[in-house]
Amino acid sequence: MNVSAINSLALLNMATNEIAQAWFMQTCTAEKWCINMVKQRPFSNIQALTKQATKQWNTMTIQDFLQAFSGHPMIGDLSTLREKYANTKALAINEQSGAQGASEVTLKTLQKINLEYQQKHGFIFIICATGLSAKAMLNELQVRLPKSTETEIRKAAQEQIKITLLRINNAFSRPKHKG
Structure with missing residues (x-):
């Protein structure tokens, strides 16, 4: 197996x-x-x-x-999502779907502010992005950027467990292959 x-x-x-x-x-x-x-x-x-x-x-x-945070692609960086995280593709495929239809300006702003966030806090912005638009993710990123690193680690950890639980549930709700 x-x-x-x-x-x-x-x-x-x-x-x-x-x-x-x-x-x-x-x-x-x-x-x-x-x-x-x-x-x-x-x-x-x-x-x-x-x-x-x-x-x-x-x-x-x-x-x-x-x-755990290092196992995520940066929000809005869809090429990283496709390449670096191919092994989690089946479970993570729709996590950033809100960013896929975003404008180039929104994606570039997401990437720019996420880099600022990473420089300030030492890790990328973590959010359970399922069902969120790129604009909603950007708004949350802008709200969270000025917070303390200690606060952000706690918030990112809360978001991480949401993501993990979604992935677990998605793994067992996918159609079974007949073979």
Whole structure:
């Protein structure tokens, strides 16, 4: 079995530790969180899995948060999304769909302010972008840019777990391949 074959909770529960860890890395790139999630198996249902995901996330350190943040493309940088994160494509495909239809000016502004944010805070802007327009993401970025780094790490960590939970739920709600 390989990572792409895991399309049910039963398969995730049966997977080797190595395959399960690789699967969890698609949902969140904080290695310690992934290791902890593998140890929590088997999960009785999706609710138990997502509850444990949140519980384990709440035990992470700032370094774990930063490691997870580094697993994201910069909002608005769709070429990075396509190239660097091809392995998470199936689970993350619609996360920045609001940026895909944005004007060039909005995308350039998103990128410019995100670079300012990264220089100030030491990591890229993290937001659960599903369902948000590029303009809404830009507005939130502008609101969050002046905040303290400590505040932003906490806010980004809250956004990260939302993203992780969406990816977990999406993984098991995709149509199953018949083969």
